[in-house]
Amino acid sequence: MKQLSTGPGASSPRSALEVAGVIATGGLHLVLVHAFSARAVFIAVSIAAWSSYIAARLWKYPGCLLVWGFSRRGLRDTLTATTAVTILAAAVLAIIARYQNTLSLQWHMLPLLLLYPIWGLVQQFLVQALVAANLKRAGPFKSSTGLVTPICSLLFGIVHLPDLRLAMCTFLLGLVFTPIYLKWRNLWPLGLYHGWLGVLFYFWVLRRDPWSEVLGRL
Numbered sequence: 001m002k003q004l005s006t007g008p009g010a011s012s013p014r015s016a017l018e019v020a021g022v023i024a025t026g027g028l029h030l031v032l033v034h035a036f037s038a039r040a041v042f043i044a045v046s047i048a049a050w051s052s053y054i055a056a057r058l059w060k061y062p063g064c065l066l067v068w069g070f071s072r073r074g075l076r077d078t079l080t081a082t083t084a085v086t087i088l089a090a091a092v093l094a095i096i097a098r099y100q101n102t103l104s105l106q107w108h109m110l111p112l113l114l115l116y117p118i119w120g121l122v123q124q125f126l127v128q129a130l131v132a133a134n135l136k137r138a139g140p141f142k143s144s145t146g147l148v149t150p151i152c153s154l155l156f157g158i159v160h161l162p163d164l165r166l167a168m169c170t171f172l173l174g175l176v177f178t179p180i181y182l183k184w185r186n187l188w189p190l191g192l193y194h195g196w197l198g199v200l201f202y203f204w205v206l207r208r209d210p211w212s213e214v215l216g217r218l
Contacts, residue, residue: 015134022126025050026159031214034162040214047122054125067185068129074184081180082189089197097204104203108211112199116210120198121191127156127174128190136182149178169201 025046032042052151057064063072097103132152134140153174157167177190 003033008210010140015137018130021053021157022130026155029159030057032162034133039210043119043214044113047119048141050122050126068125068133069181069185071186074186075188078186079182081184082177082193085176085180086193090200093197093200093204097200099206100205100207102204102207106203106209108209109203112211113196115195116199117192117195120194120196121187122188123156124177124181124190124194127152128178128187128211131155132178133180133185136200145179148182149175163206165205167200169205175196 028046032038032045054064068072091196094103132148135148135151136145140147153171156174157171160166160170173194177194181187181190199210202210
């Protein structure tokens with residue numbers, strides 16, 4: 001096995017290409033989802049493309065999963081921090097839903113609570129492991145979580161435009177999750193809670209059903 005230092009992010013050209021790939025994925029999101037309403041196609045293509053990239057890197061560098069955060073290292077600390085954040089965020093969403101008279105449980109929420117974390121994990125991998133971690137290794141941002149965090153959060157929010165509420169929510173999520181990731185380097189809780197909060201936000205705040213939106217266009 002090669003040393004971890006030769007794995008993901010060790011090469012500046014590769015780091016730049018990874019960041020560019022994430023930005024291109026964001027651009028594809030704006031085109032397929034907002035221009036053509038092809039959310040299911042975008043999700044399927046993104047998961048397939050980035051899963052292939054992970055598999056290729058894993059074949060060459062068996063230690064890359066540990067470097068990226070697909071491991072048990074830092075899991076307990078990350079889980080503790082993100083659980084506290086998620087409980088607070090869910091309480092805020094419940095208050096908003098109560099005010100909007102949208103506080104309810106629907107059966108579509110159950111499969112989404114099981115499936116959405118997979119998509120949440122992919123997004124956190126892109127934002128944290130490929131953008132935040134790579135930026136933190138770059139010259140002007142080296143070892144500066146305070147600079148990397150708002151940049152990643154802003155990019156994450158912009159991708160979710162033109163819905164200002166969704167963009168603001170994902171921006172705030174990035175502000176909290178990015179420093180947690182950079183401190184403990186574990187993706188699992190981030191993906192899980194990203195998915196769960198996403199389900200609550202869509203149903204309770206946006207009054208939208210992602211399950212129907214995706215399956216209704218297949």
